[in-house]
Amino acid sequence: xxxxxxxxxxxxxxxxxxxxxxxxxxxxxxxxxxxxxxxxxxxxxxxxxxxxxxxxxxxxxxxxxxxxxxxxxxxxxxxxxxxxxxxxxxxxxxxxxxxxxxxxxxxxxxxxxxxxxxxxxxxxxxxxxxxxxxxxxxxxxxxxxxxxxxxxxxxxxxxxxxxxxxxxxxxxxxxxxxxxxxxxxxxxxxxxxxxxxxxxxxxxxxxxxxxxxxxxxxxxxxxxxxxxxxxxxxxxxxxxxxxxxxxxxxxxxxxxxxxxxxxxxxxxxxxxxxxxxxxxxxxxxxxxxxxxxxxxxxxxxxxxxxxxxxxxxxxxxxxxxxxxxxxxxxxxxxxxxxxxxxxxxxxxxxxxxxxxxxxxxxxxxxxxxxxxxxxxxxxxxxxxxxxxxxxxxxxxxxxxxxxxxxxxxxxxxxxxxxxxxxxxxxxxxxxxxxxxxxxxxxxxxxxxxxxxxxxxxxxxxxxxxxxxxxxxxxxxxxxxxxxxxxxxxxxxxxxxxxxxxxxxxxxxx
Numbered sequence: 001x002x003x004x005x006x007x008x009x010x011x012x013x014x015x016x017x018x019x020x021x022x023x024x025x026x027x028x029x030x031x032x033x034x035x036x037x038x039x040x041x042x043x044x045x046x047x048x049x050x051x052x053x054x055x056x057x058x059x060x061x062x063x064x065x066x067x068x069x070x071x072x073x074x075x076x077x078x079x080x081x082x083x084x085x086x087x088x089x090x091x092x093x094x095x096x097x098x099x100x101x102x103x104x105x106x107x108x109x110x111x112x113x114x115x116x117x118x119x120x121x122x123x124x125x126x127x128x129x130x131x132x133x134x135x136x137x138x139x140x141x142x143x144x145x146x147x148x149x150x151x152x153x154x155x156x157x158x159x160x161x162x163x164x165x166x167x168x169x170x171x172x173x174x175x176x177x178x179x180x181x182x183x184x185x186x187x188x189x190x191x192x193x194x195x196x197x198x199x200x201x202x203x204x205x206x207x208x209x210x211x212x213x214x215x216x217x218x219x220x221x222x223x224x225x226x227x228x229x230x231x232x233x234x235x236x237x238x239x240x241x242x243x244x245x246x247x248x249x250x251x252x253x254x255x256x257x258x259x260x261x262x263x264x265x266x267x268x269x270x271x272x273x274x275x276x277x278x279x280x281x282x283x284x285x286x287x288x289x290x291x292x293x294x295x296x297x298x299x300x301x302x303x304x305x306x307x308x309x310x311x312x313x314x315x316x317x318x319x320x321x322x323x324x325x326x327x328x329x330x331x332x333x334x335x336x337x338x339x340x341x342x343x344x345x346x347x348x349x350x351x352x353x354x355x356x357x358x359x360x361x362x363x364x365x366x367x368x369x370x371x372x373x374x375x376x377x378x379x380x381x382x383x384x385x386x387x388x389x390x391x392x393x394x395x396x397x398x399x400x401x402x403x404x405x406x407x408x409x410x411x412x413x414x415x416x417x418x419x420x421x422x423x424x425x426x427x428x429x430x431x432x433x434x435x436x437x438x439x440x441x442x443x444x445x446x447x448x449x450x451x452x453x454x455x456x457x458x459x460x461x462x463x464x465x466x467x468x469x470x471x472x473x474x475x476x477x478x479x480x481x482x483x484x485x486x487x488x489x490x491x492x493x494x495x496x497x498x499x500x501x502x503x504x505x506x507x508x509x
Contacts, residue, residue, distance in 0.1 A: 003137045005185065006045040007256040010035055011227035012091065012248040013049070014056025015063075017079055018290050019278065021249070022058040023362050025294060027276070032250040033283050034274040036083035043136025047084055047111075050227035050246075051091025051147065051191040054105055057249070058361045061481065062293045064097060075286055077108035082282045085111040087131060089145035090118065091191040091227060095155050099125075099162040114145030114189065117171035119164040130175045132183055139260055142183030144175035148192035148228060150209040153459040153468075156369065156475075168192060169211050169218075176219050185258060185265055188221045193229030193245060197407070198238055204407045209461075216241050222265055223256065229408050235269030242267035250274055297358035302488025305495040310350035313411050314400055317390055318504065323349050323363050324416035326496045327480065330487045332418060335476065337372050337452035338439070339419030339500075341383075343412040343462070355488055360481055368454035368480050373470040375451045377444040380420070381434050382466040387502075388424045388433040389463070390414040398426065398504075413462035415453075418499040426504065454480065 010032065019031040039047060053076055054060055063071050080088065088111055094102055103124040106113045116129035130144040146168045152160070172188055179186045195205045196213035212226045216238045224243040226233070232252065233245035246252055256269040308322035316324070321344065328340040349363045375383075392401040404410050423436040437444060450473055460468040488494065 001261070003139050003260045004044060005135060005137075005139055005141060005258040005260065007187070007223075007254075007258070008039045008041075008045070008047045009050065009225050009244075009246070009254040009256060010048075010250060011050030011191070011225070011246050012052045012230055013076075013250045014052055014093070014248055015054060015060030015076065016057045016249040017059060017075065017286065018283075019274070019276070022293075022297060022358065029276045030249060030251045030274050031278070032079055032083075033278040033286075034276065035250050035253040036079070037277050037279045038253065038272065038275060039083055041084050044139075046086045046133055046135075046141065048143070048187075048189055048225065049080065049085055049088040050189050050225055051089045052093045052227065052248075053080075053088070053091065054101070055093040055096045056365065058297055058358070059290070059293050061361055062296050065482075072104075074105055074108040075289055077105060078282055078286070081108075081110045085109070086133060087112050087114050087143055087145070087189070089114055089189045089191050089227075090127075090147055092148055092151045092154060095151055095159055095163075098156075098159045102163075114143060115147055116144050116175045117146050117149060117166040117168050119166060120162070121164060122162040125163070129171070130179055132179070139185065140183045141185045141187060142179030143187045143189065144172060144179060145189045146172050146191070148209055148211075150207075150459075150461070154456060154461060156455065156477075168208065169214060172215055172221075173219055176221060184260060184263075185223070186221045187223040187225065188215065188219075189225045189227075190215065191227045193226050193231065194233070194407070198233070198236065198243075212243065213238075216243060223258070223267055225254075225256075231408055232271060234271060235267075237267070242269065244269055244271065246271065297356065297361070299357050300354055301357055301360065301485055302355050302491070303493050304351060304353050304355060305493050307353045308351040308496065310348045312348055314398070316344075316348075317400075317414055317416075318398065318502070320498055320501050321416055322496055322498075323351060325418065325498050326351065326494075327364065327484065328416065328418035328499065329496060330483055331370060331452045331480075332499075333487065334483050335370055335372050335450075335452045335474065337419075337450040339417060339449055340452040341415040341417045341457070342454070343415050343457065346409050346411045357485075360484055364481050364484065366454070366456070366480065368456050369478065370452055370476040370480065370483075371455050371458035371472060372450050372452050372474040373458060373467060374448050374473050375467075375470055376448055377437060377446070379466055379470060380422075380437055380444070380449075380451075383415070383464055384417075384422050384424075384434045384437065385431055386463045387415055387417075388426075389430055391424075391426055393426055410462065415457065415464075417501060421500045421503060423503045
């Protein structure tokens with residue numbers, strides 16, 4: 001007898017509930033409220049989310065900053081409950097605000113929170129390793145969840161004192177063995193992506209941040225729903241498992257349909273746009289909150305001596321970025337470090353002379369804090385060689401290397417430095433391109449320097465593994481956007497001064 005199951009899936013919503021990008025006030029075909037208006041649920045339908053929910057948008061920042069009653073009501077959870085979500089998996093960014101915040105959010109959800117490699121030592125998050133859903137037609141759907149175990153590398157250690165993140169692959173493997181005995185269909189929701197090309201098997205990234213390909217190849221789940229990389233990967237069968245991935249910020253959702261017959265299942269899926277429609281509720285009940293967010297974003301928080309114009313990514317990397325100079329200036333002033341580095345978002349950015357909160361969250365959409373490392377010239381050279389990989393030469397012209405464009409666009413992994421000047425020769429092979437590093441106009445000559453960067457970069461993420469061997473001199477708990485806010489308040493008409501950076505040498509281009 002044929003039986004059917006339907007699954008709606010979202011991931012990497014990042015707090016984008018409303019149909020707006022917050023760069024302006026225009027409505028756009030996006031947002032979780034628009035996505036869920038398309039869901040049609042019955043007794044044989046389940047709704048899942050793959051994590052990264054409570055961090056990433058201006059609304060999420062507003063809720064965290066305002067806290068109080070607004071945060072206590074957990075608007076994100078309200079929307080998930082209204083849609084009837086059955087299960088969610090935490091993403092790496094859901095740990096950014098510590099255990100209590102995560103536990104409070106999960107406690108407000110009606111659906112089950114699944115994460116097999118998150119061991120709750122305190123027992124207040126309600127996280128389970130897996131769950132078996134018995135549908136109206138009698139089918140048993142066994143669902144496990146895992147989060148990238150790079151949470152251990154990225155996250156502030158104090159945020160993980162009450163929760164232990166274990167090996168993601170081993171957790172997925174262990175849960176599959178159990179679920180197969182008790183389920184008709186098995187599903188793994190993985191907040192992580194693919195480390196290899198799904199068609200060719202070519203290795204794209206190393207390390208254990210993303211292990212989706214390994215799960216597909218070595219484990220035999222019926223469905224693997226991935227996240228984290230923010231790529232649109234249309235549904236396909238790989239090694240007998242159906243898999244897909246969505247882009248970020250609730251721009252799209254997936255509909256997975258499973259036909260079960262004689263102990264076998266056939267899986268098809270479609271990735272669909274969020275659309276431009278939303279139901280009256282909970283849209284209207286949350287509209288006052290959205291209006292508060294928009295007013296907060298329009299608050300003028302400070303001023304610059306002159307506006308910083310928008311530049312294309314390649315031009316910024318080659319000739320410097322005023323926005324990067326601004327944040328490096330803040331980081332050096334706050335930490336007292338010798339040098340500083342910063343990565344910027346994927347989109348071209350600018351800052352007007354009169355800066356609003358909207359401008360600030362647009363140019364720095366991350367909830368990073370700062371870390372100061374002790375570095376040597378050798379460490380700096382290896383890090384700068386990674387930066388130099390950003391460039392390639394095509395038909396005699398400098399271009400951005402595919403290393404930073406595929407499988408995922410990662411302009412944010414190119415770092416802009418302040419406090420040093422370094423020369424790069426693009427005629428030389430990768431790994432030998434950095435030909436000179438100067439600190440205060442002179443060679444470093446064995447000195448140990450204090451380098452300030454985000455906690456994200458200090459974890460070694462993005463190809464900067466060399467930083468993991470560096471002594472940590474100091475950690476700061478205040479997030480970078482808050483530091484920028486304070487800096488602008490204390491420095492009206494702030495002048496942004498370029499301070500070192502890249503110099504192309506002997507490029508012949």
